[in-house]
Amino acid sequence: MPRYAMLIDPAKCTGCGACRVACQMQWQLPPDRFYNRLEFREKGTFPKVRQEIFPVQCMHCDNPPCQTVCPTKATYKTADGIVHVNPQKCIGCKMCMTACPYDVRQPNEKGIVEKCRFCDDYVAKGEQPPCVTTCMNTVRVFGDLDDPKSEISLLLAEKEVYTLLPHMGTKPRIFYVRK
Amino acid sequence: MRNISRRTFLQIAAGTAAAGTAIPKLMDMKAFSAAMADAPVTKVPTYCNGCSTGCPMFAYVKNGRLWKVEGHPVAMKNYGTLCARAHGVATDLYNKDRVRQPMKRGADGKFQPISWDQAFQEIAEKLTGIIDKHTGNSVVWMAHGGKESYASLFLDEIGSSNYITHYSTCFTSKTNAWDKMAANQLTIDIRRAKYMLFAGRNYGGAIIPAAMKQLTAAKEQGRKIVVVDPRLCELAKIADEWIPIRPGTDLALFLGIAHTLVSENLYNKTFVQKYVFGFDEFWNANKDFTAEKAAAICDIPAAKIREIARDLAKNAPAAFLDPGYHGLHNHYVSSTQIAQANVIVNALLGNFYQQGGLMPSARPALGSLKPAKRLQPEKGPRIDGAGVPNEYPTVEPGRGIAQHMPDRIAQGKVKAIFMYHFNPLRTAPDPEYQKNIAKADLVVTIPVDWNESSYYTAHYILPEHYFLERMEPPKPVSGNISHDFPQIAMRMPAVKPLHDTKPLLEILKGLTKAMKIDDLYPFTVDDEISAALAPLGIDANRLKSEGCIELPTPIKPGFPEKDGKPACGTFTGKIEFTIGAFKLHGRPGVPTWIPPLVAPKGDDEFRLIHGKQPWHSHSQTNNTPYLLAMTKSYHGTWMWMNRQRADKLGIRNGDTATVESRIEYPGQPARIVRKNMQVKVTEMLYPECVWIPSAHGCFSPNMTYGFGQGANYNDFAPSRVEPLSGGCMVQEVIVKVRKGAS
Numbered sequence: 055m056p057r058y059a060m061l062i063d064p065a066k067c068t069g070c071g072a073c074r075v076a077c078q079m080q081w082q083l084p085p086d087r088f089y090n091r092l093e094f095r096e097k098g099t100f101p102k103v104r105q106e107i108f109p110v111q112c113m114h115c116d117n118p119p120c121q122t123v124c125p126t127k128a129t130y131k132t133a134d135g136i137v138h139v140n141p142q143k144c145i146g147c148k149m150c151m152t153a154c155p156y157d158v159r160q161p162n163e164k165g166i167v168e169k170c171r172f173c174d175d176y177v178a179k180g181e182q183p184p185c186v187t188t189c190m191n192t193v194r195v196f197g198d199l200d201d202p203k204s205e206i207s208l209l210l211a212e213k214e215v216y217t218l219l220p221h222m223g224t225k226p227r228i229f230y231v232r233k
Numbered sequence: 234m235r236n237i238s239r240r241t242f243l244q245i246a247a248g249t250a251a252a253g254t255a256i257p258k259l260m261d262m263k264a265f266s267a268a269m270a271d272a273p274v275t276k277v278p279t280y281c282n283g284c285s286t287g288c289p290m291f292a293y294v295k296n297g298r299l300w301k302v303e304g305h306p307v308a309m310k311n312y313g314t315l316c317a318r319a320h321g322v323a324t325d326l327y328n329k330d331r332v333r334q335p336m337k338r339g340a341d342g343k344f345q346p347i348s349w350d351q352a353f354q355e356i357a358e359k360l361t362g363i364i365d366k367h368t369g370n371s372v373v374w375m376a377h378g379g380k381e382s383y384a385s386l387f388l389d390e391i392g393s394s395n396y397i398t399h400y401s402t403c404f405t406s407k408t409n410a411w412d413k414m415a416a417n418q419l420t421i422d423i424r425r426a427k428y429m430l431f432a433g434r435n436y437g438g439a440i441i442p443a444a445m446k447q448l449t450a451a452k453e454q455g456r457k458i459v460v461v462d463p464r465l466c467e468l469a470k471i472a473d474e475w476i477p478i479r480p481g482t483d484l485a486l487f488l489g490i491a492h493t494l495v496s497e498n499l500y501n502k503t504f505v506q507k508y509v510f511g512f513d514e515f516w517n518a519n520k521d522f523t524a525e526k527a528a529a530i531c532d533i534p535a536a537k538i539r540e541i542a543r544d545l546a547k548n549a550p551a552a553f554l555d556p557g558y559h560g561l562h563n564h565y566v567s568s569t570q571i572a573q574a575n576v577i578v579n580a581l582l583g584n585f586y587q588q589g590g591l592m593p594s595a596r597p598a599l600g601s602l603k604p605a606k607r608l609q610p611e612k613g614p615r616i617d618g619a620g621v622p623n624e625y626p627t628v629e630p631g632r633g634i635a636q637h638m639p640d641r642i643a644q645g646k647v648k649a650i651f652m653y654h655f656n657p658l659r660t661a662p663d664p665e666y667q668k669n670i671a672k673a674d675l676v677v678t679i680p681v682d683w684n685e686s687s688y689y690t691a692h693y694i695l696p697e698h699y700f701l702e703r704m705e706p707p708k709p710v711s712g713n714i715s716h717d718f719p720q721i722a723m724r725m726p727a728v729k730p731l732h733d734t735k736p737l738l739e740i741l742k743g744l745t746k747a748m749k750i751d752d753l754y755p756f757t758v759d760d761e762i763s764a765a766l767a768p769l770g771i772d773a774n775r776l777k778s779e780g781c782i783e784l785p786t787p788i789k790p791g792f793p794e795k796d797g798k799p800a801c802g803t804f805t806g807k808i809e810f811t812i813g814a815f816k817l818h819g820r821p822g823v824p825t826w827i828p829p830l831v832a833p834k835g836d837d838e839f840r841l842i843h844g845k846q847p848w849h850s851h852s853q854t855n856n857t858p859y860l861l862a863m864t865k866s867y868h869g870t871w872m873w874m875n876r877q878r879a880d881k882l883g884i885r886n887g888d889t890a891t892v893e894s895r896i897e898y899p900g901q902p903a904r905i906v907r908k909n910m911q912v913k914v915t916e917m918l919y920p921e922c923v924w925i926p927s928a929h930g931c932f933s934p935n936m937t938y939g940f941g942q943g944a945n946y947n948d949f950a951p952s953r954v955e956p957l958s959g960g961c962m963v964q965e966v967i968v969k970v971r972k973g974a975s
Contacts (some may be wrong), residue, residue: 066449068437068467070847071863075320078859085862094867100875101477103916105470188304190314190442191449191471227787230572 056198058114058135058172061206061215063231066191067107069094073194074184080173081185087160090168090185094117109193111185112137112158112170113218113226120150135227136172137201146172172196273294274584277727278305278780280708282700283318284850285378286310286441288783289710290319292701292727299326299701299728304442304780309716311442317848318321318440321860323701326728330683330856330936332696333732344694345378349735349743352693357747359675360391363648369393370613371648375635375655380737382601384653386753387741392610395647397617397633402648402661404562405632406958410572411556412629413812415585416802417593421553422715423447425589428457428548430541432483433560433571435460437467438845441713457548459541461486461533462560464873464924465917467847476541477919480842480964481829482531484567486538487518487554487574488826489527493542494581496523501549501583508792508799509580511810515823528539530826532919549582551589560844563960570824572958577824580808585801586792594710595788597719598766602756616646619959627814628959634659636961637954639669649675654697658685659852662950662963663896664932665904679740682856683935696734701727703736706761707776717788721769722781723762815957830965833921836881839874840922841894841968843946849928856931856939870929870943871913879912884972886914891975892923894949894968908944909974923968 074088081089090111097104112135121129121137127151128143142152146165151157173183177196186194187190215229243858270376276291281302289305302323306313325331337347337355363371369392374384377399384396411418423429424447436444445468448933452471460469461476461483469475478486494500495516505512509966524542528535545552554575561571584590612953617634618624628634635657641647650673658667664685670676671690677686679695687694696705703724710720738754742834745753762773769784776782792799799806804813811822845851855861864870872892874884884890890912897903910925918924930945950963 055876066452066471068470068847069867070437070440070467071317071867072315072320074849074863075317075324075848075859076301076315079324082300085858086865088862088866091866098916100877100916100918100920101475103465104475105465105917107470142849165811184301185302187313190311190316190440192446194960199309 055200057200058177059197059199059206059227059229060172061195061209061213061229061231062109063193064106064108065231065233067109067193068094068158068191069107070190072190073109076184076188077170080176081171084163087162087168089158089160089168091158108230110156110158110218111228112172113156113224113228114170114172116225116227117223119153119155119222119224123149123153124183125149136174137169138174139166139168140172141166155219155224170213237401253552274300277725278722278778279701279724279727280722280781281315281319281322283316283322283438283854286713287708287710287722288315288319288442289722290315291780292323294727297728299323301938307781307783308710308722309443309720310710310713312446314442314446316440316442317863318359318850318854321725321848321854321857322850324859325682325857326699326701326731328682328856328858330938331681331688331699331732332683332694333734335696335733336691336694338692347693349733353743353747356677356693356744357749360649361748362538363674364391367648368613369610370395370616371646372651373397373616373638373647373649374651375399375638375657376653377655379654383737383741383754384860386604389609390607390745390750390753392612393618394612394615394630395633397635397638399635399655399660400632400659401563401628401634401954401959402636402657402961402963403559404557405629406568406955406960407557407562408632409627409629409958410812411570411576413814414573414576414803414809418712419556419585419591419716420594420713421555422589422592424453426451426456426548426551427817428459428544428551428552430459430461430545430553431468431472431555432461432478432486432557434555434557435462435466435560435844437560437846440847441683447714457544463842463922464844464920466844475486476533476537479530479532479919480840481565481567483561484528484571484824485527485826486533487571487578488522488824489524489531489538490533490542490545490554491574491578491581491819492519492522492527492548493524493539497539497543499543499546500581504583504742504775505581508585508807509799509810510803510805510807511823515577515810518821518823518825519911526826529705537959545582547579549590549754550584550587552582553584553590554578556591563955563958564591564962564964566830566955566962566965567827568955568960569957569960570827573824576808577810579809582730585808586790588790592715592790593788594711594713594715595719596709597784598768599707599709599721599765600769602761602764604634604755616641619972625954625959626818627820627957632956632959635956636960639666639672639952642669642673647673649673649677650687651679652691653679654681656680656684656686656852658689659930659945659947662947662952662961664947666952674944677702679737681734682931685931685933685963688933688935695740696732697740698730698734698736700724702730702734704758706758707765710781719784719786720781721776721784723770723776725777725780737903788816798819814969820957827855830962831967833967836878837969837971838967839878839970840964841946841949841966842922842924842964844924846926846928849926851927852929852931852945855942856927856936858938861938861942864942865931868913871927873913873915873918873924874908875918876914876916878920879914882913882970882972884914884970886912888912889974890970890972892944892968892970893975894966896949896951906949907975908948910944923970
């Protein structure tokens with residue numbers, strides 16, 4: 055059983071948004087629904103200023119608050135690390151949206167609160183998520199933490215990384231490269 | 234979520250087909266794939282139509298419907314990746330605002346559907362009348378660029394010299410100077426460069442995906458990237474250094490760098506002696522233009538200018554000043570000289586035809602059909618004046634001048650206009666002026682969408698197939714950045730045409746037949762494919778399935794020589810620092826400092842500059858729902874303003890402001906243009922300017938998603954022609970900004 059994770063290097067991101075639209079096409083989402091987003095920040099004052107861009111999506115937490123609060127167990131985590139939503143069980147109460155500190159859950163047109171799925175069916179077949187493959191700047195690396203030779207395992211061993219909002223105790227499966 | 238059973242899906246699909254609107258029923262793809270698990274997914278090769286880069290890609294098609302697109306792994310433009318636009322324009326296949334059948338404007342000004350045959354008959358009759366009365370040279374074909382071979386056959390047949398591209402509103406000062414000075418448009422070799430200087434060129438906004446892949450890799454490897462731009466652009470975000478510059482003064486910077494290279498003896502003397510003509514003329518005209526002089530103009534410290542020059546020289550020839558694109562070219566009064574100075578800085582580094590410097594981009598030698606010779610009428614001079622004595626003699630006739638067409642109509646020189654995927658009402662300066670294109674006797678547009686030019690000026694709209702519905706002959710995958718091996722790509726139709734549209738070749742066959750022109754296009758696209766591939770020995774079926782193929786013969790570095798003498802293609806065979814054609818027409822042959830046409834004064838005045846938003850392709854995508862949704866998420870229609878300047882005007886982030894410019898033409902009263910724009914208050918912009926993305930300001934009511942969103946730089950600028958290269962100078966514009974809506 056693989057243990058999926060993603061490494062994001064925000065310093066490389068130039069904010070083109072290809073990840074968002076590639077994902078929308080993969081999952082045939084309408085234009086105003088998306089499973090990943092960018093957070094833009096400015097640091098400093100002109101002319102000594104820099105820009106930071108953070109790609110944010112479902113962190114596939116090992117301790118997912120959205121699962122904890124879900125009254126129907128519609129949100130659940132599998133051994134491969136992916137946090138899923140069972141559409142049959144979801145009653146659209148939106149507790150998960152309130153609980154998620156990363157603000158990455160969105161109701162679909164039927165009220166089911168969706169999110170990034172780590173492209174579960176596709177990665178099981180050995181494919182890469184399109185947010186990874188479409189990215190011209192190689193911002194994202196997706197892979198199996200249980201495979202010591204996977205690119206993500208090698209990079210995690212080499213780079214200093216962090217997770218978003220570690221104090222929330224969510225234990226995200228998305229790691230960010232520290233610069 | 235309700236599971237979609239096969240039966241439900243079929244009902245939805247049948248409903249769509251019956252309605253005949255082909256508006257996509259967006260459904261959950263997981264349910265879709267579960268329901269249709271046995272339906273095969275086919276991968277159809279094509280290349281993107283989102284911008285002129287044309288990234289090769291695959292369209293994934295299931296049950297005859299486009300699912301998604303994916304970059305072609307072989308292609309040197311994108312290495313398997315795609316930007317947001319590529320995905321967005323693919324979804325536009327199903328955009329309800331496509332023109333779905335031929336349309337004719339009635340006497341009431343409203344459009345009515347018309348059959349193809351009827352449209353051909355009526356256009357043929359009117360066009361034949363115009364040609365008989367005013368000659369074929371009163372007919373103009375305007376195009377963004379593309380399929381020139383089809384248009385040329387038509388124009389040659391009727392006797393028109395007037396193939397006009399959009400390039401005068403984009404970058405012709407660059408191609409003009411580079412062709413005249415170096416006889417080539419060389420490209421940057423990012424993969425081997427050690428020091429890279431970009432000024433007015435943002436590969437992260439006007440995206441070349443492979444360039445960004447190479448640049449982010451270069452950064453990781455510690456090779457240096459320096460970006461000069463009034464705005465902290467996307468490329469600057471990942472650069473080692475961002476150097477803000479006063480907009481409109483890049484010529485001073487380039488001349489200051491050149492002065493440092495020469496005065497500090499850092500330039501490549503061997504290269505200059507062997508391969509440069511006109512060095513002395515350049516130096517005599519510029520020997521007093523020191524880094525200090527440049528610094529006072531461009532607001533970059535002299536020490537920094539010297540540091541850049543020294544770093545370039547230290548790393549030469551594996552160093553370059555990027556030749557640039559839309560940013561600095563055509564948009565300033567000094568754009569031609571900016572391009573000239575760019576050639577000179579690079580030549581002083583001796584990086585021409587050197588790895589890590591400037592290299593040609595490998596191109597395959599494609600074959601072509603050899604049409605039988607026909608008896609053709611004599612052509613008159615180009616009506617746009619490009620290359621015409623006493624008009625614009627030094628402007629490239631192959632590209633033309635697009636922005637002054639209404640003048641040429643008013644002068645009675647132009648009677649009929651065809652616009653093929655070209656929308657000057659939005660992409661050329663001053664839309665109110667451009668609306669006068671409607672005064673031509675016959676205006677025919679060949680678009681895919683209801684663009685402004687069609688909506689306001691067309692008498693007939695002949696919609697083309699969407700690019701995902703077209704098969705098109707092979708084209709070279711080449712340019713923008715250097716790649717060692719030639720590549721070709723072609724388009725295969727991914728889906729059956731959704732609407733009553735035709736490909737351009739069929740449109741021209743129909744029109745010429747109705748004009749009783751005999752067999753002007755005696756070939757099919759398959760004939761073109763065979764002819765193109767014949768010299769390469771590549772089987773058509775292989776290309777049709779692989780989509781993009783790389784050929785094994787690489788380009789090699791080294792300055793072109795013939796019989797031991799320089800032979801780069803110019804008259805002297807050398808890089809020419811002075812342009813003889815300019816001198817012949819009374820202008821200096823070498824670049825010297827030229828001040829901007831306008832300068833902002835006072836707290837409320839700003840120079841208006843623009844650039845490409847990374848998820849939009851100028852106005853081409855301003856009605857694309859997926860990309861507009863991103864615009865909404867990221868405030869993409871807002872005008873950027875420096876925080877200190879905004880503070881003085883009391884403007885806070887997100888406030889609405891009135892932006893105003895004065896448009897004046899000789900002999901006419903001035904017109905004030907006023908637009909309300911929301912303001913992004915930022916530290917990431919040089920204080921003297923405001924910046925707006927080039928995408929927005931859609932004003933065609935039939936473009937229902939983008940209509941009325943934001944404003945466009947062209948709204949604020951008069952239509953002008955820079956005399957040497959035909960540029961439109963739209964960044965020579967001052968706007969006044971005040972808080973609050975007007």
